[in-house]
Amino acid sequence: MQLLYLVFGKNVQVHFQTNFSILSFLRQGPGIITSIKLVTDSPDFYRHLGSAVTIEAIDAAILNEWQGEYKFFWRAKIKALELVAQQQPDIPLLYLDTDTFLHGSLSQLSQQLATGTAFMHEAEGSLAALTSKTERLMWQQVQGKPFGGVIIQEKHQMWNAGVVALPATHNLEAIALALRICDEMCALRVTSRLIEQFSLSVALTETYPMQEARPYIGHYWSTKDEWNASISTFLLESHLKQRTVAEELAALADFNFQQHPIKKKIRNTEHRLHRLVSKLLPPRSIEFIAPSPKK
Template structure:
């Protein structure tokens, strides 16, 4: 099994999330992983893991090419899957968002992939039943129409794409189908925010039986603030103690994954009230250092 991460920009939180995720897989993966590929424009953040990962540095031109004719940024996720699958078409491929970690059995995932089962993080619901403004608009735009040669119907599920695991058999076929669906959705000006997610959902479900990765892999997309604080503390301690990767893996054995929520949905009203309170009650006595004037 080949792991794949796609990380852009200089936001250090994204990179320490990826480092932590990689460590969580290395604890189980020595005999199950053929390799770990990090596609990034910031390779310096992965020097510490140089013995465990292969960094593919991507430049702005390649990233623009991967975004395609319609400049849809997250099309690059599907192109990264294609890039790695072409290098090792005989190996199952497991893509992970940075805000993920392994808490279940990697061996079980490996066995299911070998049996021809694909994974995405979780099945959210058929797109036709989802209730957000974006999802309702998408369904109105695609209902009964063909994209990538697939006619969209009421049972096509929206899956969360924080995890995408593709068996070796028919992998390039499935990825090519996802690209065609994504490009057709873009060409027809379908609301773009969830296009790559839905394209992968449909392409994989049309090609393989599907399972949720949620029992094995945590995805804390809605609770990043809490997880970033704990992960940052763990990695800072590693830095201060100059831990080797082996020592980090040993220390990770004591990390309690169950104390932090992996999902927490708050109402938009709460966000609006929080912003309003912050505006009405700003902090007092804010003070900065004043530079001395040189004489």
């Protein structure tokens, strides 16, 4: 099994997340993981991992090219999958968002991939039945229409794309189908926020039997603040103690993976109240250090 991360930009918290995710997989990786590919424009954040990872360096020009004719940013995720699958099409491929970690059996996940089962993180429901404004609008725009030769019907589910796992069979065909669906939706000006996610959902369900990766992999997209704080503390301690990768893996045995929820739904009313209170009661007595006098 080969792992793939697409990481770009200079936000250090994103790179903290990626490092932590990689370590969580390395704990179970020997004999299962053949390579860990980092497609990134910031390789310096991964030097200490040494030979444990392979860097695929990209720059702004490549990212721009991957966005395609319609400049859809998240088309780059599908292109990264294509790049790595083309390099080693005979090895199962597991793509991971940065805000993920392994908590279940990698061996069991690998065995299911070997039987021809594909994975995405979780099934969110039929697009026709989802209730957000974006999802309702998207369904109105795509229902009954062909994209990539697939007519979108009520049976087509939206899957969370924080994890995308492809067996070693038909992976290039599935990725090519996802790209066609994505590009044709962009051409029709379908609301863009979830296009790459739905394109992968449709392409994989049209190609493989599907399972949720949630029993194996945590995806804390809705609780990043809590997880970022704990992960930053863990990696800062590693830095200060100058831990080797082997010592970091040993230290993970004491990391409490149950300390934070991986999903939390917060009502919009709470967000609005927080913004209102911040506006009505701004902080007072703010001080900064004085700048040094110019010589």
